[in-house]
Amino acid sequence: xxxxxxxxxxxxxxxxxxxxxxxxxxxxxxxxxxxxxxxxxxxxxxxxxxxxxxxxxxxxxxxxxxxxxxxxxxxxxxxxxxxxxxxxxxxxxxxxxxxxxxxxxx
Amino acid sequence: xxxxxxxxxxxxxxxxxxxxxxxxxxxxxxxxxxxxxxxxxxxxxxxxxxxxxxxxxxxxxxxxxxxxxxxxxxxxxxxxxxxxxxxxxxxxxxxxxxxxxxxxxxxxxxxxxxxxxxxxxxxxxxxxxxxxxxxxxxxxxxxxxxxxxxxxxxxxxxxxxxxxxxxxxxxxxxxxxxxxxxxxxxxxxxxxxxxxxxxxxxxxxxxxxxxxxxxxxxxxxxxxxxxxxxxxxxxxxxxxxxxxx
Numbered sequence: 502x503x504x505x506x507x508x509x510x511x512x513x514x515x516x517x518x519x520x521x522x523x524x525x526x527x528x529x530x531x532x533x534x535x536x537x538x539x540x541x542x543x544x545x546x547x548x549x550x551x552x553x554x555x556x557x558x559x560x561x562x563x564x565x566x567x568x569x570x571x572x573x574x575x576x577x578x579x580x581x582x583x584x585x586x587x588x589x590x591x592x593x594x595x596x597x598x599x600x601x602x603x604x605x606x607x
Numbered sequence: 608x609x610x611x612x613x614x615x616x617x618x619x620x621x622x623x624x625x626x627x628x629x630x631x632x633x634x635x636x637x638x639x640x641x642x643x644x645x646x647x648x649x650x651x652x653x654x655x656x657x658x659x660x661x662x663x664x665x666x667x668x669x670x671x672x673x674x675x676x677x678x679x680x681x682x683x684x685x686x687x688x689x690x691x692x693x694x695x696x697x698x699x700x701x702x703x704x705x706x707x708x709x710x711x712x713x714x715x716x717x718x719x720x721x722x723x724x725x726x727x728x729x730x731x732x733x734x735x736x737x738x739x740x741x742x743x744x745x746x747x748x749x750x751x752x753x754x755x756x757x758x759x760x761x762x763x764x765x766x767x768x769x770x771x772x773x774x775x776x777x778x779x780x781x782x783x784x785x786x787x788x789x790x791x792x793x794x795x796x797x798x799x800x801x802x803x804x805x806x807x808x809x810x811x812x813x814x815x816x817x818x819x820x821x822x823x824x825x826x827x828x829x830x831x832x833x834x835x836x837x838x839x840x841x842x843x844x845x846x847x848x849x850x851x852x
Binding site for chain 1: 626627628630631648649650651652655656659660661662665669673679682683684686687690691692693694695696697698699700701702703704705707709712713715716717719721724725726728732775776777778779780781782783784785786787788789790791792793795801804805807808809811812813816821824825826828829830832833834835836837840
């Protein structure tokens, strides 16, 4: 078993374009004092981007995707358990269990 | 509360704080391994891909486009667009890593993912903007090892697994982001501004989807929503203060 040269090229290329946006801000922006408005904007990015990623996961935005009822109920349950326990682990487990049960009974 | 001082203790705390994400990574990494196997990659190629690219969405794209027979350049360009959101994540963490060497930051950045970012951003909010380097290492390395292992398992067992959704594995990732979002909301004092940011993010992410390549909608939606957050904060600060929150 060997590594195909085209696959190797794809892996190396993908590594470079993935690593640069990961590495550049943290190495460069950590060395300069950022303007206040920019820090203020960055303050809202974690909340905004976690929401955006979740929307991407739940809402059928891609071609041919449809709503998944089990996932919708799982989302509601996970949010409730999340706010109740404030625990990442219990949130994940509650969501997954709900989806398993929904798939079993539907 | 016990006082934690040594680097080793900090590292182990990072490992511990990573644990809740392990289930999510494991299932998504497993699924990625299965898809990569289906796309015709052998176990060495799957190992190399997960070690060097280390990005769930990006690896799914590579596998999917290989199956579709896309040219090399198209695959790399698509991976770039999908993974550009890391730019924002890396920028958010930057102020917390002021005191590290450049090489330490290069290493931290290379291992940055959506999930470790979620845990780290929560840590930043709780500790007044500071992150211990060794804690971050513990978090990153645990997530990395788990991811590579999950990919290999998926690649090896790929031929026997037909439907990972039976075990709720397809929801593990969404569940993890819900948990990270709840922690992020709970760690901030300004619930009313937060609600505007969340609503704006939902609207802009969905609204921008038809107009930008898939993957970029997350970045566009989040960037605009953060501007809304700044606007709401500004607007509330010039309101006559009838109540304080």
